[in-house]
Amino acid sequence: MSNVKIKSKNLNVYYGDKQALFDVNLDLNEKEVTALIGPSGCGKSTFIRCINRMNDVIDICKVTGNIEMDGMNINDKDLDVVSLRERVGMVFQKPNPFPKSIYDNISYGPKIHGKGETKNELDQIVENSLKKSALWEEVKDRLDEPGTSLSGGQQQRLCIARAISVNPEVILMDEPCSALDPIATAKIEELIDELKKTYTIVIVTHSMAQAVRVSQKTGFFHLGKLIEVGKTEKIFKNPDNKMTQDYITGRFG
Amino acid sequence: MNIVLIFLITIFSVSLFFYGKSKTKTISIKDDIKLNALPKFYGYYLVLWCSIPALVFLLVWSLFEPVIIKSIIIETAANQGAIFSDKNEANLIYEKIKAIHLGTFFGDIDSILKESALAYAKFINLFTNSKVVLIFGIIIVSVIYSLKKIKNNNKARDDVEVILKGLLFVSSLIAILTTLGIIFSLLFESIKFFSVINIFDYLFGTNWSPQRAFVRDASSITAAEFEELKDAFGFIPLIAGTSFIAFIAMLVAVPIGLFSGIYMAEYASIKVRRISKPIIEILAGIPTVVYGFFAALTVGPFFRQVGENLGLTVSSESALAAGLIMGIMIIPYVSSLSDDVINSVPQSLRDGSYAVGATKSETIKQVVIPAALPGIIGSVLLAVSRAIGETMIVVMAAGLAANLTINPLESTTTITTQIVMILVGDQEFDSPKTQSAFALGLTLFIATLILNYIAQRAVKKYREKYD
Numbered sequence: 096m097s098n099v100k101i102k103s104k105n106l107n108v109y110y111g112d113k114q115a116l117f118d119v120n121l122d123l124n125e126k127e128v129t130a131l132i133g134p135s136g137c138g139k140s141t142f143i144r145c146i147n148r149m150n151d152v153i154d155i156c157k158v159t160g161n162i163e164m165d166g167m168n169i170n171d172k173d174l175d176v177v178s179l180r181e182r183v184g185m186v187f188q189k190p191n192p193f194p195k196s197i198y199d200n201i202s203y204g205p206k207i208h209g210k211g212e213t214k215n216e217l218d219q220i221v222e223n224s225l226k227k228s229a230l231w232e233e234v235k236d237r238l239d240e241p242g243t244s245l246s247g248g249q250q251q252r253l254c255i256a257r258a259i260s261v262n263p264e265v266i267l268m269d270e271p272c273s274a275l276d277p278i279a280t281a282k283i284e285e286l287i288d289e290l291k292k293t294y295t296i297v298i299v300t301h302s303m304a305q306a307v308r309v310s311q312k313t314g315f316f317h318l319g320k321l322i323e324v325g326k327t328e329k330i331f332k333n334p335d336n337k338m339t340q341d342y343i344t345g346r347f348g
Numbered sequence: 349m350n351i352v353l354i355f356l357i358t359i360f361s362v363s364l365f366f367y368g369k370s371k372t373k374t375i376s377i378k379d380d381i382k383l384n385a386l387p388k389f390y391g392y393y394l395v396l397w398c399s400i401p402a403l404v405f406l407l408v409w410s411l412f413e414p415v416i417i418k419s420i421i422i423e424t425a426a427n428q429g430a431i432f433s434d435k436n437e438a439n440l441i442y443e444k445i446k447a448i449h450l451g452t453f454f455g456d457i458d459s460i461l462k463e464s465a466l467a468y469a470k471f472i473n474l475f476t477n478s479k480v481v482l483i484f485g486i487i488i489v490s491v492i493y494s495l496k497k498i499k500n501n502n503k504a505r506d507d508v509e510v511i512l513k514g515l516l517f518v519s520s521l522i523a524i525l526t527t528l529g530i531i532f533s534l535l536f537e538s539i540k541f542f543s544v545i546n547i548f549d550y551l552f553g554t555n556w557s558p559q560r561a562f563v564r565d566a567s568s569i570t571a572a573e574f575e576e577l578k579d580a581f582g583f584i585p586l587i588a589g590t591s592f593i594a595f596i597a598m599l600v601a602v603p604i605g606l607f608s609g610i611y612m613a614e615y616a617s618i619k620v621r622r623i624s625k626p627i628i629e630i631l632a633g634i635p636t637v638v639y640g641f642f643a644a645l646t647v648g649p650f651f652r653q654v655g656e657n658l659g660l661t662v663s664s665e666s667a668l669a670a671g672l673i674m675g676i677m678i679i680p681y682v683s684s685l686s687d688d689v690i691n692s693v694p695q696s697l698r699d700g701s702y703a704v705g706a707t708k709s710e711t712i713k714q715v716v717i718p719a720a721l722p723g724i725i726g727s728v729l730l731a732v733s734r735a736i737g738e739t740m741i742v743v744m745a746a747g748l749a750a751n752l753t754i755n756p757l758e759s760t761t762t763i764t765t766q767i768v769m770i771l772v773g774d775q776e777f778d779s780p781k782t783q784s785a786f787a788l789g790l791t792l793f794i795a796t797l798i799l800n801y802i803a804q805r806a807v808k809k810y811r812e813k814y815d
Contacts, residue, residue, distance in 0.1 A: 152702060154617075180705035187703075191696035194719045203714065204704035254700065261704050 100125040100265065100295045101146060106160040108141050108150065115141045118160070119321045121314055123265075128287060128296045130310035130327065132303060134347065137316040139299040143267040145169070146297065147183040148176050164265070181208055183265040184258030189274050190250035192242030192257075197234050200242040200253055201225065204261040220260055227293075228256035229286050248279025255286065259294070266290065268298040272305065284309050303343055307331055315339045349476060353406060353483060360487065361399045365391035372498055385505035393504040396511045397494035402487050409479055417471050418442055425464040534793060537786030544780045545581050550787065553582020556750035556761075558770060558781045581784050583791065585750040589667070589760040593746060594735040596671025596756060597678055601735075602728055604675075605682025612683065613690035614712055625687070632680035640744035643673035648745055655757060663747065668756040670746035674738055681731045689723030689807075690716060722806045729803035733796040739764035763792045 101123040108116040116138045123129050131139040141150070148169065150156040162169045169179060181204075192200050201221045202211070211217035221238070225231040230252040234245070242253055251271055258266055268287075272280040287296060287309045300306050306313055307327060314324040315336075323336045334340050341347055369391040376383045383390075422438050425445065432438045441461075447453035448465040449472070457465075498504060542550070557580050608628065612621055648669040655662030693716050701711040717724070739762075747759025748769055770785040 147703065149699065149702065152699070177705045177707055180703060185699075185703035187696060187699060189696055191694070191700040193697060193700065193715050203701070204706075207704075207706050207710050207714075257700070257704060 098125045099123070100164065101297075102161075102163045103142075103145070104161040104163075106142070106145060106158070106162055108138070108145065109157045109159075110153070111155040115319050116145075117319045121321055121324060123295060123297055124312060125295050126291055126293070127312060128291050128298060128310040129312045129314065130306035131297065131299045131314045131316060132301070132306050133316035133322075133342070135301075138319040139316050140269050141319075142316070143185075143269060143297050143299055146265065146267055147180050147185055148174075149185065151176060181261050182263050183267060184261065184263035185267040186251070186254050186258050186269065186271045188270045190247060190254050192245070192250050192253050194241065194243060196239050197242050197245070197253065198238040201256050201260045204257060208261055210261065224256040224260040227259055227290070228252045229282065229289075230256055246279070248275050248282060251275060251279065251283060252286065255283075255290075259290070263294065265295045265297070268296065270299050270301060273301065280305070303331070315342060317342070349479075350406065350410060353480070354403070357399055357402050357406075357483075357487070361395045364394040364398050364491065367391075368394040368498060372501075375499070375501070381501060384501050384503045389504040389508055390498045392508045393498060393502075393511075394491070394494050396508065397490045398487055400511070400515075401490045402483050405483060405486055406479075409482075413475055413479075417468070417475060420471060421445055421464060421468050424467045425460060428460045428463050430460045430464070531793070534786050534790045537783050538790045540778075541780060541783035541787045545577065545784070545787075549578050550581050550583050550784075552584065553579050554584045554752055555579050555582045556585045556766070558766075558784050577780060581780070581787075583788075585752040586761065586763045586766055586788070587791075588752055589746070589750065590736055590762040590764075592754065592756075592760060593667050593671045593674065593742060593762055594732055596667060597674035597735045598728070598732060600672055600675025601678040601682050601731055605679045605731070606686050606724065608679070609683040609686035609690060610712060610717075612687045614708070614716070625684075628680050628683055631677065632684075634677070636677065636738060636740040637744075639673050639677050640740045643669050643741055643745035647673055651757070660757060662757045663759045665745060665747035665759040666757050667746055667753075667760045670742050670744075671756070673745060674735055674741050677738070677741065678731045678734055681734060682727055685727030685730065686720070686724045689720045689727065692723075693719045722809050726803040726807035729799050729806065733799040733803070736762075736799070737764060737792065737796055739768060743768055763788050767792075 099122045103119055103121045106116055106119040106121075107114065119138075119142060121142070131142065133139050144150045145158055145162055146164070146169065150158060158170055160170070164179075164183070168174070193203065195203070198221055201224050202217050205211045205217060205220050211220045222231060222235075225234065230249060233249060234240075234253075242250065245253060251274075255266075255271075272283050275283065284305065287298065290296060298306075298309065310327045312324070313327040313330040315322045315330065315334075315338075317338060323330065323334055323339045325335075330339060331343055334343065369387045372383055372387045372390040375381070376387075422442055425441055426432075430441055432441055441464075444453060444455070444461060445464045445468050448457060448461060449468050497507075612625060612628075616624065644665070648664050648666060651666060651669055652662045652664050697715050697719055698711055701715045706714070742762045742765045746761060746765070748761055748765060749759055750761050750766070751758055753760060767785045767788050770781060770788075775782045
C-alpha cells in the first residue's frame, strides 16, 4: 500500500449560493492513478480544481473544509498559490497550447520559475519533458513551429509535456481524452501508465473503460457527493453501493 | 403636392393590407382551399405592389420634371425674343420667370417675361396634372395585377421575399454608388490639379504655400507663373505634420488605452467595469470641436506658460497640445477595442498558464497579450487612421503654417487642416489652389484606406485563430 499524497477532509465547495461539493473525504495515493467518475455536473472537476486552487480564478467560488498535500494545508489563505501550482500540474479537457512555438510552450513554465538558467539547461528540460510525454520523436525537428499546428492528440501531449516541464509531484487531468480520437486516446493512456511511475495522477473521465484501463483507485461522484471510493477492480466488479452499480452498468449518467 | 400624393399612397397601401388579408381569408374559407401563405403575406404583397411602383415613379418624375420644364421654358423665352448669350444668362432668365410665377419678383416685368411666366404656369399645371393621373394609373394597374395574383393563391410569402431582397439590394447599391461618386469627384478634380502641377513636385516638394496660386486661372498660366507655382504645392510638410501629430497622439493613446483595456478586461470587477467602461466611452462621444476648445484655450496656453517658465519658446498653437488632446480623444478607441480583443482570448489559455504556476501579470504579459496582439495592432491602426483624419482639434490647436519641423513646441499643420483652409471662403474653382484640396483629399483617402485595410486584415487573422 502506497503513501497518501493528498487528503481531503469534509471538503465543501460553493459557487455563489449553489453548493457543488458536499463533505468530500478522499485520499489520493502517491504514484498511483486515481480515476474520478460520475455523471456530468457531479463535482469531479470541481474537486480536482481544489487541489491546485484553480477555483481561485472564479470569483464566486468558495471552498471550506480541509485539503492537505504531504500534511500541508492547501486551503491556507497564506499559501503561495504559485508554488503550489508548480507542484501540482494540470491538463485540461480541451488541448490549450499557447499561441507560441512548441519550444516556448514547454519552456514557459521553467522560465517563470527560474529553472533552466542557461539555454542548455532549458533545452534539456524541453527535451526531457517532450520525451516523457512521448512527443519528442514527432516534433524534435520542428520545435520552432507553433504549438497550434500540431494535431489534437499531439497538442494534448504537448500540454502534458508543459505540465511536467516544471517537475510537479501531482498531475491533475480533467477529461484529457474527451476531445481526442481513439488512437490519440490510446497513446495518452499508455503515457499515463508510464507517468505514474514518477507522478501522482488524478484523472477525471467519462469513459468507464478508460478508468478501468488506467487507474488503480476509483471514486464515484454523484450530485456533489462522493458516493463510493475504492480499488478500481472492486468498484467495477463488486461495488458496495447500489448507485455505483447502476452507474457503471449504464443505467443512468 | 408630392406630400399629398405620398400620403394618399400610404393610406391606400394600408387599406389594401387589410383588404388583402381579409380577402384571402374569405377565399380560403369559401372555396375551402389551403392558402400558400399566411393571410398577412397577401396583405404585404398588395402593399408592396401598390406603393413601390408609384413611389419609384414619383421619385423619377420629381428628378426630371424641373430639368424638362426648364429647357422648355428657356426655349419658349427664346422664341418670345429673349436674348441671352450663354448658359448663365439663360439660367438667370429662367430664375426670373420662376420668381414672377411665384410672385416674388420685384423688377420690371417686360412682355417677354410675362408671356414666358404664363407659359411656365401652364406647363407646371400640365405636368402636375399628368403626374397625378399617371401615378393613379400606375397604382390601378399594379393593384389589379397583384389582386389577380392573390386570387390565384400565389406564393405571396416567397414573392414578398423576392421584392424585399430587391429593396435591400437597391439600398446597398445606393451606398456603394455614393462611395464611388465621392471617389470619382475626388479623382477628377485631382487629375485637373495634376495636369497643372507635376505629381512628383507635389509628392516630394518640401514647401507648401498654396496662397501663391490664389485667383489664377489654370488655363491662362504663363510659363513664369508656372515655374513659381511649381514648388508651391509640396506635400512633404503636410504629411510630416500629420504623421508627427498622429505620432504624438499615439504616444498618449496607445499606452493609456491599452493599459486601461487590460485593466478592464483582466482586473476590474464586474461592478467597476459596468461603471467605468461607459465613462471611458463617453470620451468618444464628445464632439471633436469641444476637444478643440480645450486644446486651444486650456492646454495650449498652459504649455506656453510652462515653457516660458522653463525658458523655452513655445508657440501658443503647438503640435504637442494638438497631439496630446487628440491622443486623449482616441483613448476610448484603443481601450474599448483592445478590451474586446483581450476578452475574446479563451479562458483555457489563461488556465493553462495559471496551471504551471504563472501569476496573473505573467499570464497577461506572456500569454494573453501575445495571443491578442494581432487584434491590438488592428485597434491601434484604426486609431491611427482616426488620428490622421481628425481635423477640428488640429485647426484649433496646431496652427496653420506648414512648417517642416520636428519640434513639438512649434506650430505645424496637417492635411485635413489645409483642406479646410483652402476651401473656406470664396473660391475660384479652376485655380490650382482649390484643386489642390481635392488632391490632398485623395491622398488622405488612399492613406487611410491602406491603413484600414491592414487593420482589418490583422483583426480578421486574429479572429480566425480562435473561432
